[in-house]
Amino acid sequence: MCLLLVTLIIFKGSAQQITIPDSLVQKTAAQNIEAYFNKAIKQQSKLFNGAFYEFYLPRITGSAYFKDSQEFTKGSVVYDGFLYEDVPLLYDLHRDLVVSVFYEGNFKFNLISEKVTEFKIDNHHFVYLNKELDSAKSVGKTGFYDRLYNGKIKIYSKRTKLLQEVNDSRYARQFFVSKNFYYVEKDKTLYSFSKLGSFLSLFKNEKAEMRKYLKKNDINFKDNPEHAMVLLAGYYDNLLK
Secondary structure, eight states: OOOEEEEEEOTTSOEEEEEEOHHHHSSSHHHHHHHHHHHHHGGGSTTOOSEEOOOOOTTSBSOOBGGGOOSOEEEEEEETTEEEEEEEEEEETTTTEEEEEOSSSSOEEEOOGGGEEEEEETTEEEEEEOGGGSOTTOOOOSEEEEEEEESSSEEEEEEEEEEEEEEOSSOEEEEEEEEEEEEEEETTEEEEEOSHHHHHTTOTTTHHHHHHHHHHTTOOTTTOHHHHHHHHHHHHHHHTO
C-alpha cells in the first residue's frame, strides 16, 4: 500500500509528520491533502500566529463588526498560501482585521493581514488589495475589500465602521457608524465612485447603452446601489463579447 508523507512546519518551529492513506490521495490530491491537513494539524496550524485580540469597551455603542455581529462565524481563509475551511472568523471593520479563535479555549487573535490573500464569510468574498496593484491613477488604501463582481472588470466595496464621539456637559459618548466606499478595478487601475454618474463615467463608450439598460429593466441605482452596479457590470461584460 502506497502512503504519502507530508511534513508540515508549524509556527513554533517544530514539525509534525502526517501519514495520508491511499483513499485520500487517489481523488483530487491537493484538495484531499488540504482537508486532511486542516483536520490533523488543528491548533498547531500556522494559521494561529497572530496577535492577541480584545473586544471593544462595552460603553461604545453600536458594532464594529461585519453584519453587526460579535459572534464568530464559520468561514474560509487563504492564509500564507494555505486554504483553511470551517474556521471561526470575525471581521473587525473599524480596525480592518480578520479575527479568529483557538479551536479549544477563548484565546482570540487577529490574523496578520498581509498574509491573508482572501476570506469568505456570510456569503461575502473579501480580498486583500495592496496598493501596489495599481497605477499612479489608482485610489484606495491597502486592506480588505468585499468583491461584489469578478469579471472583465471588478467591483469592490470597502466596508468600514468609523468611531465617532459626541461631547455633552457630562461625558463623551462614543459610537460606531457604518460607511461603505465603492471601487471599480479596470485596466489594472482602481477607481472610486459614489453615484451613478461617476460610475458610468468610467465607461465612456458604453455609457449610453448602460443607461438604457437601467431604464429598460426599471433598475433604481439609489434604492439598491450594490445590486445595480453588479447588474451593470455584467451587462458591460456582455457588451464586450
